[in-house]
Amino acid sequence: MDDPLLLSRIQFAANISFHILFPTITIALGWMLLFFKLRFNRTGDERWMEAYRFWVKIFALSFGLGVVSGITMSFQFGTNWPGFMETVGNIAGPLLAYEIMTAFFLEAAFLGIMLFGASRVPNWVHTLATFLVAFGTTLSAFWILVLNSWMHTPAGFEMIDGQAHATDWLAIIFNPSMPYRLVHVLLASGLTVAFLLMGVSAFRLLVGDRSGGAGLTLKVGAWLGAMLIPVQIFAGDMHGLNTLEHQPQKVAAMEGNWETRGAVPLVLFALPNEELRQNDFEVAIPYGASLILKHDPQGVVPGLNDFVAEDGTVMHPPVAPVFWSFRVMVGTGFLMLLVSWAVVWTLWRKGGAQALNPWVLRGLVAMTFSGWVATLAGWYTTEIGRQPWVVQGVLATEDAVADVPAPMVAGSLTAYLAVYVFLLTAYITVMFGLARKAAKADRGAFDLPDRRSGRAALAPAE
Amino acid sequence: MMTMFGDPEVWLPLAFAALMGFSILIYVILDGFDLGVGVLSAFVEPAERDRMIASIGPFWDANETWLVMAIGILLVAFPTAHGAILTALYIPVAVMLIGLILRGVAFEFRAKTTGRAHNAWNAAFFSGSLLSSLSQGWMLGIYVMGLEHTAETMAFAALTAFCLTGGYAFIGACWLILKTEGALQDKAVDWAKGGLRLAVAGLLAISVATPLVSPRLLDKWFSFPEFLFLAPLPIVSAGVAGAIWLILRDPDLATGRLAWTPFAGAAALFALGFMGMAYSFYPYVVPEQITIYDAASAPESLLIIFVGAVIVMPVIMAYTALAYYIFRGKARALSYE
Numbered sequence: 100m101d102d103p104l105l106l107s108r109i110q111f112a113a114n115i116s117f118h119i120l121f122p123t124i125t126i127a128l129g130w131m132l133l134f135f136k137l138r139f140n141r142t143g144d145e146r147w148m149e150a151y152r153f154w155v156k157i158f159a160l161s162f163g164l165g166v167v168s169g170i171t172m173s174f175q176f177g178t179n180w181p182g183f184m185e186t187v188g189n190i191a192g193p194l195l196a197y198e199i200m201t202a203f204f205l206e207a208a209f210l211g212i213m214l215f216g217a218s219r220v221p222n223w224v225h226t227l228a229t230f231l232v233a234f235g236t237t238l239s240a241f242w243i244l245v246l247n248s249w250m251h252t253p254a255g256f257e258m259i260d261g262q263a264h265a266t267d268w269l270a271i272i273f274n275p276s277m278p279y280r281l282v283h284v285l286l287a288s289g290l291t292v293a294f295l296l297m298g299v300s301a302f303r304l305l306v307g308d309r310s311g312g313a314g315l316t317l318k319v320g321a322w323l324g325a326m327l328i329p330v331q332i333f334a335g336d337m338h339g340l341n342t343l344e345h346q347p348q349k350v351a352a353m354e355g356n357w358e359t360r361g362a363v364p365l366v367l368f369a370l371p372n373e374e375l376r377q378n379d380f381e382v383a384i385p386y387g388a389s390l391i392l393k394h395d396p397q398g399v400v401p402g403l404n405d406f407v408a409e410d411g412t413v414m415h416p417p418v419a420p421v422f423w424s425f426r427v428m429v430g431t432g433f434l435m436l437l438v439s440w441a442v443v444w445t446l447w448r449k450g451g452a453q454a455l456n457p458w459v460l461r462g463l464v465a466m467t468f469s470g471w472v473a474t475l476a477g478w479y480t481t482e483i484g485r486q487p488w489v490v491q492g493v494l495a496t497e498d499a500v501a502d503v504p505a506p507m508v509a510g511s512l513t514a515y516l517a518v519y520v521f522l523l524t525a526y527i528t529v530m531f532g533l534a535r536k537a538a539k540a541d542r543g544a545f546d547l548p549d550r551r552s553g554r555a556a557l558a559p560a561e
Numbered sequence: 562m563m564t565m566f567g568d569p570e571v572w573l574p575l576a577f578a579a580l581m582g583f584s585i586l587i588y589v590i591l592d593g594f595d596l597g598v599g600v601l602s603a604f605v606e607p608a609e610r611d612r613m614i615a616s617i618g619p620f621w622d623a624n625e626t627w628l629v630m631a632i633g634i635l636l637v638a639f640p641t642a643h644g645a646i647l648t649a650l651y652i653p654v655a656v657m658l659i660g661l662i663l664r665g666v667a668f669e670f671r672a673k674t675t676g677r678a679h680n681a682w683n684a685a686f687f688s689g690s691l692l693s694s695l696s697q698g699w700m701l702g703i704y705v706m707g708l709e710h711t712a713e714t715m716a717f718a719a720l721t722a723f724c725l726t727g728g729y730a731f732i733g734a735c736w737l738i739l740k741t742e743g744a745l746q747d748k749a750v751d752w753a754k755g756g757l758r759l760a761v762a763g764l765l766a767i768s769v770a771t772p773l774v775s776p777r778l779l780d781k782w783f784s785f786p787e788f789l790f791l792a793p794l795p796i797v798s799a800g801v802a803g804a805i806w807l808i809l810r811d812p813d814l815a816t817g818r819l820a821w822t823p824f825a826g827a828a829a830l831f832a833l834g835f836m837g838m839a840y841s842f843y844p845y846v847v848p849e850q851i852t853i854y855d856a857a858s859a860p861e862s863l864l865i866i867f868v869g870a871v872i873v874m875p876v877i878m879a880y881t882a883l884a885y886y887i888f889r890g891k892a893r894a895l896s897y898e
Contacts, residue, residue, distance in 0.1 A: 160669045166622055167665035171658045173632050178651050181644025184636060189862040192637030196866040199626070199633045200873040207626045208880045211619030212887055219887050264859055501648050511655040518659055522666060529673050 104500045106508040107179040114171050117519045121165030123474050127292035128158050129233030149312040153537050159214050182499035187263045198242035206235030248277035250490045252345045279338040286331040291470025296320030298467025299534050301460040308538035314452035324439035347401040349484035352421035354388045359402040363388040371418040416486040428476035574857035577638035586835045588627035590828045595621045597733020599690025609745045616740040616892035639856035642846040649708040650700050657696035663689030698725030707848040724763025731756025735823040740892045746815050754809050761802050778841050798833045801826050
């Protein structure tokens with residue numbers, strides 16, 4: 100561990116992995132809060148307002164963590180990756196600037212009004228502030244995904260003296276992979292929130308919440324998940340076909356396919372072996388990959404061996420991490436399909452969330468953060484899949500890294516990791532603490548929450 | 562449009578240097594009072610602490626965004642400088658970020674916990690604010706000293722770290738005079754008096770030490786006729802500091818209509834000090850090494866950001882003003898209702 104390149108990559112991966120957890124929640128939860136608020140405005144049903152009040156706390160907590168971990172990102176470019184901005188700064192700069200100017204200020208300014216301003220402004224202004232915060236988080240996702248997609252499928256530029264110069268901004272913004280990636284990520288956010296709603300609401304029911312509010316949000320989460328997951332599987336497939344067109348080496352790694360050939364099987368399990376350039380212990384469905392990728396059992400699928408230079412330099416990503424991340428993402432996705440449809444089916448037949456079997460509720464609690472697992476696995480697939488490039492075909496990762504001594508990077512990395520582990524523990528503890536408190540508060544006026552046990556339940560990491 | 566104001570390779574870097582300077586100044590004033598309140602939060606009763614934090618709760622996030630804006634402009638408009646400055650300040654940047662993380666999340670966590678955990682998050686809020694202030698002051702000192710690390714420059718950085726923290730505590734206390742009442746407000750007046758002494762001492766120390774260690778700045782400050790143009794800065798600063806001192810001694814300050822004046826005066830002092838700095842460094846963005854013209858991105862990319870900034874910045878100012886207007890008056894307990 101004395102390689103600044105590897106350490107800087109781990110540090111960037113750690114920072115961005117920690118960061119993305121929270122926008123993944125706030126993007127869709129912002130719209131969910133607007134939905135709760137509009138339902139209350141329309142029906143006057145107190146349960147919608149109760150849902151708003153409970154989930155706005157989780158939103159505030161997630162937003163705070165997203166903001167502070169995002170600030171770290173804006174410094175990382177300079178501290179660890181100066182070569183990135185020096186080479187493609189003319190493209191990345193304006194995109195980042197537009198994210199800050201159009202999205203960051205918008206969401207930050209109206210968050211205060213959304214969180215604390217309900218008693219100071221008319222109801223419509225508060226609803227508008229809720230909308231603007233949700234809109235701001237989504238706009239922020241748009242700009243950052245434009246930049247990220249451009250790094251995968253660069254377009255609309257020319258290289259002059261080793262620096263990228265913009266020639267067509269519309270081609271840069273609507274670069275070939277942007278629409279697919281944006282849709283895929285926004286749906287991932289929706290699914291993450293669907294399972295978060297179900298998991299936390301199920302936990303409230305398990306600890307004795309009988310208010311009806313928890314049952315309602317569980318139902319909303321189940322329907323949201325059940326509706327989005329088929330769309331996501333379809334969108335993911337489209338995104339995969341787009342990747343096959345523009346980054347075939349990534350798809351070859353995802354499929355674990357070494358030789359370019361027809362009738363390629365779909366590998367379910369294998370241990371990719373880069374030394375012998377083959378798969379060990381392969382379990383596969385014949386013709387599967389050709390069918391999925393080319394819609395033809397004899398379709399020719401590109402293989403990894405096409406991406407080795409004559410001198411033996413490997414120009415494809417490390418195979419095993421991409422292969423496995425992809426399988427974790429797809430596996431989690433199909434589990435989400437199974438669970439959300441089963442829960443919706445049960446709710447439909449039995450009527451209410453209270454009728455759900457405690458074991459089903461426990462299963463939902465276990466799946467609270469399944470969206471995080473799928474999202475991170477998906478990101479690892481696509482980002483590791485771009486290696487050894489940081490900007491596909493334009494800038495190699497090793498040419499972007501800073502000349503910072505390895506011990507310094509190791510020191511900052513250790514500090515960040517310690518802080519992140521601590522914060523993640525506190526975040527999850529406090530989230531379930533809030534759920535427990537809400538469940539107890541709903542037992543009625545004669546059964547007030549016990550201060551001492553409430554305190555014990557809320558103390559993080561004690 | 563590019564040649565509307567003359568050579569785009571001249572006016573665009575200058576415009577972005579001005580925008581970046583403006584963002585840094587706004588950040589230092591706005592998050593300065595947040596961080597100052599955080600540093601002072603260690604010295605009060607729990608109920609007073611709640612009130613102090615309530616006074617900055619709705620604003621801190623937007624305030625901190627000005628740091629992202631400033632560092633974002635450095636990144637997008639002067640990419641080579643961004644790399645040079647941030648790799649030279651690697652460790653204090655990491656410390657500041659961890660401080661800002663602790664401070665930022667403590668707002669939420671302390672509101673949602675009780676007992677020992679609540680106390681721990683209060684401690685995180687204080688130490689996060691303190692770490693951020695100290696590391697920012699340290700970076701200021703090293704930057705003024707040309708990003709060099711010697712025993713001398715580090716001693717100077719230690720001094721600026723202490724003084725900037727004092728300055729933040731001062732503007733934080735002035736904010737509390739404006740936003741609180743009763744015993745807490747009386748405390749804030751006392752803090753502001755102490756903080757003013759520190760801030761003035763800090764400004765003096767930096768003004769004396771800077772030309773001593775930097776021959777270029779000695780030259781730039783005390784050559785004729787530049788000296789005449791520069792002279793108003795210290796004179797006006799002394800006048801503002803004197804005026805704040807007189808107002809702070811006014812026994813009717815707390816109840817009177819002048820409770821906003823110390824904060825305005827503190828902001829003016831920060832602005833004056835900042836103008837002195839800006840004068841000293843122009844045209845360099847990395848002291849003595851890289852000018853804003855050498856570091857600037859391609860004009861066509863700067864122009865597309867400039868157009869956006871001209872449209873968006875007034876809108877940002879407008880809704881920032883709206884947020885401050887909505888939460889005007891004395892701070893009340895925060896609730897999600």
